[in-house]
Amino acid sequence: MPAPAIATGYGGKLTVDLGALKRNWQALNKVSRGALTGAVVKADAYGTGIVQSARALYDAGARFFFVATPDEGIAVRASLPEDTHIFILDGLFPGAAPLYVGERLMPCLCSLPMLEEWLQACLASNQALPAALHFDTGINRLGFRLNEATIVKRMVDGIGYAPQMIMSHLACADIPAHEKNRTQLALFTTIMAQFPGVPASLANSAGLMTARENHFQMVRPGIALYGGRAVAGRRNPMSPVVTLEAPILQVKEVKTGETVGYGALQTIQRDSRIAVVAIGYADGFFRSLSSANNHRGTHVSIRGQHVPVIGRVSMDMIGVDITDLPEPPKPGEVAEILGKTISVDDHADVGGTIGYEVLTSLKGRYTRQYVETAAQTTA
Numbered sequence: 001m002p003a004p005a006i007a008t009g010y011g012g013k014l015t016v017d018l019g020a021l022k023r024n025w026q027a028l029n030k031v032s033r034g035a036l037t038g039a040v041v042k043a044d045a046y047g048t049g050i051v052q053s054a055r056a057l058y059d060a061g062a063r064f065f066f067v068a069t070p071d072e073g074i075a076v077r078a079s080l081p082e083d084t085h086i087f088i089l090d091g092l093f094p095g096a097a098p099l100y101v102g103e104r105l106m107p108c109l110c111s112l113p114m115l116e117e118w119l120q121a122c123l124a125s126n127q128a129l130p131a132a133l134h135f136d137t138g139i140n141r142l143g144f145r146l147n148e149a150t151i152v153k154r155m156v157d158g159i160g161y162a163p164q165m166i167m168s169h170l171a172c173a174d175i176p177a178h179e180k181n182r183t184q185l186a187l188f189t190t191i192m193a194q195f196p197g198v199p200a201s202l203a204n205s206a207g208l209m210t211a212r213e214n215h216f217q218m219v220r221p222g223i224a225l226y227g228g229r230a231v232a233g234r235r236n237p238m239s240p241v242v243t244l245e246a247p248i249l250q251v252k253e254v255k256t257g258e259t260v261g262y263g264a265l266q267t268i269q270r271d272s273r274i275a276v277v278a279i280g281y282a283d284g285f286f287r288s289l290s291s292a293n294n295h296r297g298t299h300v301s302i303r304g305q306h307v308p309v310i311g312r313v314s315m316d317m318i319g320v321d322i323t324d325l326p327e328p329p330k331p332g333e334v335a336e337i338l339g340k341t342i343s344v345d346d347h348a349d350v351g352g353t354i355g356y357e358v359l360t361s362l363k364g365r366y367t368r369q370y371v372e373t374a375a376q377t378t379a
Helices: 018-032 042-047 050-060 070-079 097-103 112-125 146-158 179-194 205-210 344-351 355-360
Strands: 012-017 064-067 085-088 105-109 132-134 165-167 242-254 272-277 299-302 305-308 318-321 334-338 366-371
Touching: 012 018, 018 050, 018 205, 018 366, 042 050, 042 355, 050 064, 050 070, 064 070, 070 085, 070 097, 070 105, 097 105, 097 112, 105 112, 112 146, 146 179, 299 318, 305 318, 344 355
Parallel strands: 012 366, 064 085, 085 105, 105 132, 132 165
Antiparallel strands: 012 242, 242 272, 242 334, 272 318, 299 305, 299 334
């Protein structure tokens, strides 16, 4: 048996594998083939660190980056070379056009007031400042309404402005058979016809991985870059990027009939051994991952073996049932919370959420480190 992993700090350790991140982008770039492959690095690069992850993605070959806010865009701009192109998915914040121009950020314009303010900035600077036009084809979030397309076309043609890109966003790409995917594709195609020659972008991770007709000139992968499952019901081919380990604080014996954790929701059905692990909902380990008498919770891994969470997740710690381990671990050894044997989607499935939320919630009391592993080869 290999030597057990021992905690070197006083809390959890989160490791981001930039080598795996690069390989994931390169794999998706092969799938996209003729389309440019961007990289979505919003929300602190899905919790992995926007500066470090953006640099790794640039090294892998990415030149087009998508963030949510101007602040995120400024962080990417300061970290990457001049040939980086940065789109702001939240659009143009009122009065912020000079900031976007100064930092060379491209808003994804999604309303008529945004478009008017941007075109005024173009006229004031006597240049066609690059931006995307974002159309809502059915998700009912950001985007011009379809009946505004004619107005948008008239406004941009009125000053001879050519947008950098037109785009939309799929509502159900993670469910490839959903009828809404075909409806949105058809609507987007009608919008494209009004802007001939302008590059188009529709596909997120799932759209990229499931339907080549969604690719157009630019794809925008997000969750798949970070190792999360993009398509429901399919094997996830992406490499895990995040590993999270937390130390065992105490090992104790509990007797049949005793309860574990707040609320006394879990009654022990056999004499058992539990390990108390230093992670809780303050660290992004959701309370919904708890176990109770009437439902199972999630698992973690100790020495490569899955062990179930037992009782309610508390702010700082969880209990796990280690009765079936051949040898009990010692305090100071670590439990794998995420990694090779436990994925973000394993926890998401138990917690009734998605891998996106699991990743972006990892803001706890962790020692964070970055590594760059090489691809594994088989003999």
